[in-house]
Amino acid sequence: MAGHAPAKREQAPDFSDYRGVWVHIHQRDGVAAPVGWQLMGRAREMADVLGCETGAVVVGHGVRHLAEQAIQYGADVVYLVDAPVLARYRTQPWALAVSQVVQQYKPEIMLFGSTNDGRDLAGAVATILQTGLTADGTELSVDPETRILNASRPDFGGKLMSTILCKQHRPQMATCRPGVFPAPPPDPTRHGRIVEVPFELDEAEVHTKVLDFLPEEKTVDLSTAKVIVAGGRGMGGPEGFAMLREVADALGAALGASRVAVNAGWIGYEHQVGQTGQTVRPKLYIACGISGQIQHQVGMQDADIIVAINRDPNAPIFKLATYGIVGDIFEIGPAIARRARELRARFAQEQAAREPAAASAAGSST
Template identity: 50%
Template sequence: MLDNRGVWVYVEQNEGVIEGVSLELLGAGRKLADKLEVPLAGILLGDNVRELAEEIIFYGADEVYVVESPVLKQYRTESYMKGVILLAEKYKPEIFLYGATPNGKDVASAVATDLSTGLTADTTMLDVEVEKRLLEASRPAFGGNIMATILCKKHRPQMATVRPKVMKALERDTARTGRVIEESLEIREEDMRTKVLEIVKDVTKKSLADAHIIVCGGKGMGDERNFGLIHELAGLLGAGVGGTRDVVEAGWLSHDHQIGQTGETVTPKIYFAIGISGAIQHLVGMKNSEIIIAINKDPNAPIFGVSTYGIVGDALEVLPILIKQFKEAFHEKGGEVTHA
């Protein structure tokens, strides 16, 4: 068991396009592999996807294991699990990372069960204890009040799903070279227990993760009526509207607007944190934003520890002034901004 070597990243692709979280994980995996002095490998499954192997190498991988089959054209738990297990049992990695996407979490849990190993879900920080070769996977616990570091001492591979937007991809390096290993999956369509009848894309829903500006409010806004100020500011700026878990649980916003460990992870250019104290559960979902502007009446609120600019004051007093100033500025320029 402890002879396992190598860091692996499950590279998720959708219709021939690599998911951003997979590129982020290649960056994180590169650091772990360098510390352990082992190769970094990308694991690629699909139908006619081999041409993506070069791109995976450009983003940090030394090796790419490719499994191609018509039964892998669309994601299904059974076929993808069998493809990953085929590779894991043959080549025996010591660390295996997956994006915490719906498909990534699904296949990771199935693989962990089959290989009788542990899986840390929704990880936000990764490191490795080199001497013992232990993956240190950290995530908020107990409602976001503490950070827990989880170890898998007795089983291999050590596995974790990692939230999108918390790691950073390496710069694409077209000078990098690597090795591509191809394996065959001996499974036919008629052997599959599930069939994909139709794929319906949701074209109406825009993810907060794509917004350039986000205005996020917390329980410091007092009530749902006051939360209307958040919507007003967001409307002026062409921004997305976000909320903390407390706001969503109070029914002021739907869950798809929740930012934090149990909601979206975002990295906008500008993030307004208004009436938000800054619990760990929320910070992990927005701390990598380029500019963070915090408004809170408590000068010791944790949110100020990650903010670029801070205003100590009652949000219900500060926001109307801020909205008025934006309106005047846009009126002078003859329009509004609409980046999000």
């Protein structure tokens, strides 16, 4: 029709020279962030679907041991960029190093952990490479026909899941939150290749200098906790959290919280579980006075066992819970702490009674 340009059909460019699913292994002082290994496991599964290799990118100085570790966690090939200028994380040199390896060896998918540094790095790398980046993915899958990465994440305040595709550029990039995927067990018998990639950047060309590094004392590590006792608005204030801390201590658990409790200043942000907090996967999660809104659920729904304590029988958390207790946390919490302490004391006594018996048995046999 006159005056109308014909509709353009979206034609995917030829990306056949891009192959492999890669993970950036973020490290500090030669210790890898666990999310790198967690993503390596998912990368391995997706590479098997696509019939390609997995790659790991290790950047730093004196970090060859991490390249070897990456192979144990599932990397077929590790690109190692080791140079003094890369000793500490700084956006500019690390982004140049990762971008250089990607431009040279062309992976089709590149994943980063959503740590503070990982988010910063991924954004800078995507900008240099002029490709797309899905931030904070919570589900990853690949289409074996199109080789497209489906990176899904909660959106619109957690009310919807969006699946984001990057059809026109390579690599397809995503950051993923720690704790979303389980790390595979390391296999020391696995074999892989380590490719040392030379990197040249004069320290004088780097805009930022690290004068000193003052680590913040970490008071809580929810990502590795086996048991978490978490409180929400129903705790009523800091005193409620003091009671909950006793429950947590009695159970040997870490203390978690909903965003409402954190925003109210009852407990620090490092305890927040959920979409804008941490993703956790403990064996046992006890949600106390938490209604279970979707933004909280996305952070704890992968716990093996969920116990919900809430005085509202219609609270949404009960739909997710393995066990639900309808009642007042200020009655139930102290009762749990008391019982846990009794059981611990009994266990300690029984063990003490067993030990002298075992010691005298050992003594009489010599």
